[in-house]
Amino acid sequence: MSEDVDWTEVALHLDDLYTASDALERLFPRRKFTLDGHLVGSIGEVAAAYIFGLDLNPASTMGHDAKAPDGRNVEIKLTQGRSVAIRHEPDHLIVLHRPMGGPIRVVFNGPGTIAWEAAGKMQKNGQRPISLPRLTALSNGVAEGDRLPALREAPV
Template identity: 35%
Template sequence: MRVFDLPPVITDLVLARNRLRHHYLSASLDFTLDGNLIGDIGEAVAAELFGLQLSPRNGTGIDGHAPDGRTVQVKATGTNRGPAFRMVDTRAQHLLFLEFDLDNLKGEIVFNGPEEVALRFLAPSWVGQRSLTKRQIRQADTMVAENHRLSRIR
């Protein structure tokens, strides 16, 4: 199953954000949850769903380890965009890309497979940051054999 409910502690955060939006409705403020916060939420949710042991922040492109020892990179979006990558010295063996529908307190596992499969859509080398489109990351997921996916633990 790819769609999941957000954990209660994250639901509380999103509902608090929604109360802020409602309170300041006349000011048209979005109070968008983005950037590092969504990334951290993605890592926390992936750890819960897949039993990852998260690594300390080290800038290597490896966010943690799966129960079977594979290194894992976690990407997440709450803005309906594809994942962004930067050039790093060490690539993870596995990639999880999660998309959050914060209005409905749901998440979806968009990509679950070897990181190299997703990176085939990018040039072999680049400077700065490059992104895959939503279509590209979903297409990459169709190329992953079922036995190459991480299994959910809950």
């Protein structure tokens, strides 16, 4: 992860994306223009890599998004909404939330099995949803030694 990224510029571009999404929803009131998929996933991955010093896997790697300095495989989720969905039981899970205007906050940082066991039933798309309030409650029970240490504050 490059240390010389101008995160202020990144925040401005993110805010531009949110502004564009809102404008499109006003123009087409019966359509949603949510920021999701690869775009939000990639934002979450680079932010988590910065915060926790992770080594990102190549884009679209099956299984996990990154490797922690201690060797743990890490799945990363970012949402602007109220929940995330997971496809498999990750070794370690980091869930981030960023509302319009930021900042990113860490919702969950712990063993993936905790979130996997608490997630909802498998949906037709192969994903199991779990709400941010549920993840927050679960996170409160994660032992400090089971968390990845944050090396930096959230950049955006």
